[in-house]
Amino acid sequence: MWDRKHLLDIEAFSRTDIENLIALAKRLEPFSGIDKSKKFKPLGLCSGQIMTLWFEPGKENSTRTFGSFPAAMMRLGGNCKVFDEATSSMTKGESLEDTTRILSGHSDVIVDRHHDADHVYTVASASSVPVINAGNGSAQHPTQTLLDIYTMVKKFGRIEGLKVAVVGDLKYGRTVHSLVKGLEKFGVHATGICPQGLEMPGEFRTAGYEERIIDMNDIGRALSELKPDVVYATRIQAERFSGNSGTYDYIIDKAVLSGLPKNAVIMHPLPRISELSREIDADERSIYFHQADNGVPVRMAILCLLLDHEFE
Amino acid sequence: MWDRKHLLDIEAFSRTDIENLIALAKRLEPFSGIDKSKKFKPLGLCSGQIMTLWFEPGKENSTRTFGSFPAAMMRLGGNCKVFDEATSSMTKGESLEDTTRILSGHSDVIVDRHHDADHVYTVASASSVPVINAGNGSAQHPTQTLLDIYTMVKKFGRIEGLKVAVVGDLKYGRTVHSLVKGLEKFGVHATGICPQGLEMPGEFRTAGYEERIIDMNDIGRALSELKPDVVYATRIQAERFSGNSGTYDYIIDKAVLSGLPKNAVIMHPLPRISELSREIDADERSIYFHQADNGVPVRMAILCLLLDHEFE
Amino acid sequence: MWDRKHLLDIEAFSRTDIENLIALAKRLEPFSGIDKSKKFKPLGLCSGQIMTLWFEPGKENSTRTFGSFPAAMMRLGGNCKVFDEATSSMTKGESLEDTTRILSGHSDVIVDRHHDADHVYTVASASSVPVINAGNGSAQHPTQTLLDIYTMVKKFGRIEGLKVAVVGDLKYGRTVHSLVKGLEKFGVHATGICPQGLEMPGEFRTAGYEERIIDMNDIGRALSELKPDVVYATRIQAERFSGNSGTYDYIIDKAVLSGLPKNAVIMHPLPRISELSREIDADERSIYFHQADNGVPVRMAILCLLLDHEFE
Numbered sequence: 001m002w003d004r005k006h007l008l009d010i011e012a013f014s015r016t017d018i019e020n021l022i023a024l025a026k027r028l029e030p031f032s033g034i035d036k037s038k039k040f041k042p043l044g045l046c047s048g049q050i051m052t053l054w055f056e057p058g059k060e061n062s063t064r065t066f067g068s069f070p071a072a073m074m075r076l077g078g079n080c081k082v083f084d085e086a087t088s089s090m091t092k093g094e095s096l097e098d099t100t101r102i103l104s105g106h107s108d109v110i111v112d113r114h115h116d117a118d119h120v121y122t123v124a125s126a127s128s129v130p131v132i133n134a135g136n137g138s139a140q141h142p143t144q145t146l147l148d149i150y151t152m153v154k155k156f157g158r159i160e161g162l163k164v165a166v167v168g169d170l171k172y173g174r175t176v177h178s179l180v181k182g183l184e185k186f187g188v189h190a191t192g193i194c195p196q197g198l199e200m201p202g203e204f205r206t207a208g209y210e211e212r213i214i215d216m217n218d219i220g221r222a223l224s225e226l227k228p229d230v231v232y233a234t235r236i237q238a239e240r241f242s243g244n245s246g247t248y249d250y251i252i253d254k255a256v257l258s259g260l261p262k263n264a265v266i267m268h269p270l271p272r273i274s275e276l277s278r279e280i281d282a283d284e285r286s287i288y289f290h291q292a293d294n295g296v297p298v299r300m301a302i303l304c305l306l307l308d309h310e311f312e
Numbered sequence: 313m314w315d316r317k318h319l320l321d322i323e324a325f326s327r328t329d330i331e332n333l334i335a336l337a338k339r340l341e342p343f344s345g346i347d348k349s350k351k352f353k354p355l356g357l358c359s360g361q362i363m364t365l366w367f368e369p370g371k372e373n374s375t376r377t378f379g380s381f382p383a384a385m386m387r388l389g390g391n392c393k394v395f396d397e398a399t400s401s402m403t404k405g406e407s408l409e410d411t412t413r414i415l416s417g418h419s420d421v422i423v424d425r426h427h428d429a430d431h432v433y434t435v436a437s438a439s440s441v442p443v444i445n446a447g448n449g450s451a452q453h454p455t456q457t458l459l460d461i462y463t464m465v466k467k468f469g470r471i472e473g474l475k476v477a478v479v480g481d482l483k484y485g486r487t488v489h490s491l492v493k494g495l496e497k498f499g500v501h502a503t504g505i506c507p508q509g510l511e512m513p514g515e516f517r518t519a520g521y522e523e524r525i526i527d528m529n530d531i532g533r534a535l536s537e538l539k540p541d542v543v544y545a546t547r548i549q550a551e552r553f554s555g556n557s558g559t560y561d562y563i564i565d566k567a568v569l570s571g572l573p574k575n576a577v578i579m580h581p582l583p584r585i586s587e588l589s590r591e592i593d594a595d596e597r598s599i600y601f602h603q604a605d606n607g608v609p610v611r612m613a614i615l616c617l618l619l620d621h622e623f624e
Numbered sequence: 625m626w627d628r629k630h631l632l633d634i635e636a637f638s639r640t641d642i643e644n645l646i647a648l649a650k651r652l653e654p655f656s657g658i659d660k661s662k663k664f665k666p667l668g669l670c671s672g673q674i675m676t677l678w679f680e681p682g683k684e685n686s687t688r689t690f691g692s693f694p695a696a697m698m699r700l701g702g703n704c705k706v707f708d709e710a711t712s713s714m715t716k717g718e719s720l721e722d723t724t725r726i727l728s729g730h731s732d733v734i735v736d737r738h739h740d741a742d743h744v745y746t747v748a749s750a751s752s753v754p755v756i757n758a759g760n761g762s763a764q765h766p767t768q769t770l771l772d773i774y775t776m777v778k779k780f781g782r783i784e785g786l787k788v789a790v791v792g793d794l795k796y797g798r799t800v801h802s803l804v805k806g807l808e809k810f811g812v813h814a815t816g817i818c819p820q821g822l823e824m825p826g827e828f829r830t831a832g833y834e835e836r837i838i839d840m841n842d843i844g845r846a847l848s849e850l851k852p853d854v855v856y857a858t859r860i861q862a863e864r865f866s867g868n869s870g871t872y873d874y875i876i877d878k879a880v881l882s883g884l885p886k887n888a889v890i891m892h893p894l895p896r897i898s899e900l901s902r903e904i905d906a907d908e909r910s911i912y913f914h915q916a917d918n919g920v921p922v923r924m925a926i927l928c929l930l931l932d933h934e935f936e
Contacts, residue, residue: 034417036440042360048666050698057399063414071418074362074391079698087681094895102687105658105917106695128660271406293417346729348752354672369711375726383730386674386703583718605729
């Protein structure tokens with residue numbers, strides 16, 4: 001069984017760890033509320049327990065992560081409270097370590113999202129309760145990777161042997177950084193497709209990772225040549241650029257989809273801006289909204305793992 | 313039984329629908345906590361369920377609605393979380409529709425209050441869970457109307473045959489827009505009393521609605537002539553004016569009350585500024601605070617209706 | 625038994641009241657979650673009940689108090705919601721009294737922290753539910769005093785006969801204002817040690833209180849002469865000064881500790897800035913983090929007291 005206290009990066013998980021987590025998430029999914037057609041009795045596994053959400057409004061805005069972590073906790077019967085540095089005693093000069101020490105006294109788990117990639121590691125070192133990395137700057141987003149893999153397993157029944165293309169902003173897109181590392185544990189080597197200037201940073205390139213630098217206007221041709229099972233598209237992270245990011249824009253539309261294998265899927269961590277045309281939303285290969293929904297059962301499983309709740 | 317998915321406007325309710333809702337609210341009231349002298353066992357009807365509050369801090373400030381919706385959910389055993397556009401991925405360019413699609417994956421019900429009157433309709437069209445209009449700009453406030461009618465029924469035992477005067481800012485006051493339409497379902501035609509410039513907009517005027525344009529200094533005389541059972545006063549919505557709204561001010565004080573029938577009541581959606589003199593607060597005809605309290609049981613009933621919970 | 629509706633200041637408690645509260649907190653502590661090595665079944669005493677947190681983000685920033693009050697409520701099975709004046713109808717001109725009247729309709733208890741020391745008294749006068757003072761300007765912080773006394777009793781088994789030194793900013797430090805009054809109920813007269821200009825205000829000086837004005841560089845000598853059982857250090861409240869507060873700085877480090885009795889303890893309401901050297905954190909006489917943790921069981925006891933829940 002996974003024996004870490006904190007969930008800080010995807011490297012901490014073995015393939016078996018991920019498989020166990022996915023199996024647990026599958027058992028929890030009927031109690032996650034993502035299938036609106038089904039009623040369910042609520043689980044009380046985390047009854048009386050407390051999640052502290054340590055996000056950075058303004059700097060690290062969030063809809064999915066900030067919404068699905070509390071949803072997961074609430075579906076498990078637990079409680080949530082929000083901590084905001086800007087209205088805390090950190091404004092009086094309290095250190096990060098002292099703040100963490102105090103918050104962990106009031107909590108059973110801390111979910112941390114910060115623009116500074118080191119923040120979550122400092123918090124984990126000072127915390128007496130489990131800390132979850134919910135996105136650290138442009139470094140990693142490990143719980144996103146776990147839900148991405150969960151989504152692929154739900155669709156294909158396996159990860160092994162899948163051909164995965166990661167597309168777009170591979171430099172600043174933390175979700176693909178974690179994903180490439182996660183897939184490698186299953187022997188899957190992702191192929192990067194990106195414009196010059198947005199290549200995957202060295203520290204996230206795995207042994208079998210390959211990359212194709214293209215003019216993004218040729219995304220259709222590149223994908224039809226590669227014939228991937230999974231196209232994992234990402235948003236150009238404009239907020240992390242100092243200059244104009246417009247030259248990197250691309251679009252996946254019906255024309256691009258027509259060149260893909262019939263059973264291929266389009267995934268995306270969202271938000272999308274214009275890189276996924278609304279005209280493909282109704283295509284059954286577009287599973288990005290289901291992917292987002294899967295955040296709830298996967299984060300329920302993560303909470304059970306870290307808080308030591310069994311659910312068979 | 314009421315068969316709508318969403319609660320967007322008062323028009324969606326028939327008279328029977330309203331009567332059923334009021335009966336349900338009456339059964340739930342002992343579990344609403346508004347009578348501080350009585351203890352009660354909490355209801356678990358919404359246990360494990362999640363309300364997302366989509367309000368606009370800064371633009372649509374709120375004390376009653378923002379407080380009583382979560383109170384209603386909590387009294388039913390459910391959970392609440394707050395969504396704020398300003399700290400969400402909408403700041404990265406995510407569309408309203410995509411945002412809604414995601415939030416509904418994390419929720420069982422969405423409560424929406426927005427300065428843009430169309431917002432709640434767009435949210436409802438994209439949501440996989442029920443959406444409640446908690447005030448859309450200066451258009452409507454249907455749950456306020458339901459609690460207003462509930463308050464009248466508690467006081468008079470009926471709506472039919474009541475003489476209701478709506479007073480003040482009939483142009484921007486969304487609560488009276490919904491109320492006039494709601495009352496008409498019971499055959500009650502409200503009489504508007506307002507200064508020139510703040511008349512009821514055409515789209516909210518029902519067939520039997522009458523209006524008297526007065527100098528608001530004459531409010532006492534106008535009311536003593538009309539002899540209404542219910543005086544429904546409203547605040548001049550200064551924040552929706554571009555210029556000075558001071559010339560529209562009026563005041564209901566002891567002198568005005570002395571001209572009213574003995575069993576008449578003063579209602580007001582609150583907040584009041586100076587239009588209700590504090591000197592009438594202790595008068596038993598001043599029921600505006602009880603009216604506000606009634607928001608909790610009525611919103612509990614609305615949640616049971618939309619979330620399909622029976623309570624006999 | 626304590627028979628007040630509200631908890632506004634420490635004067636309202638007799639010695640017996642405090643002893644009863646401490647005994648209750650001790651029984652509740654195993655259900656408070658502060659001992660991370662122990663699992664526990666959650667208490668449902670406040671199931672379905674609602675705490676409204678009325679804090680002033682920006683003006684009265686808080687980590688401990690804003691975190692431990694909801695933690696206490698959640699450990700008791702209750703719910704919390706946040707009220708913020710800045711996004712409420714007070715921005716439209718609603719009065720403090722009207723606002724309170726409304727909030728109490730949606731709540732079972734209101735926790736109030738405000739820079740204006742009179743605010744909590746006005747709120748209490750208008751509220752239909754219990755109001756707790758969570759820090760009123762530079763006046764008092766009575767729940768802090770209760771947890772401070774709880775911490776001393778846990779350490780020494782008693783309050784009577786303890787020699788307590790309160791050190792630092794005795795002028796603006798509201799925690800020591802309440803503490804000196806609380807200790808006096810047990811016949812303990814605190815000794816103040818502070819620089820010229822930060823003396824205890826007259827209204828908080830009890831009959832047996834003594835004060836030594838020193839150059840804060842001599843803090844080590846002053847403490848080694850006094851030989852207190854408890855050193856209660858406080859932060860220089862820089863945010864309440866108009867000018868430079870730097871000349872008042874002091875530091876308790878290993879050298880200062882070496883002059884103290886072996887079984888003495890260092891307490892501090894936190895946050896600390898530089899007045900407690902990190903080099904003493906590991907010393908077992910440094911109990912300030914345990915002290916902060918004790919906020920949860922003590923506030924659980926306060927909630928049980930005000931909400932009339934028995935727990936044997």
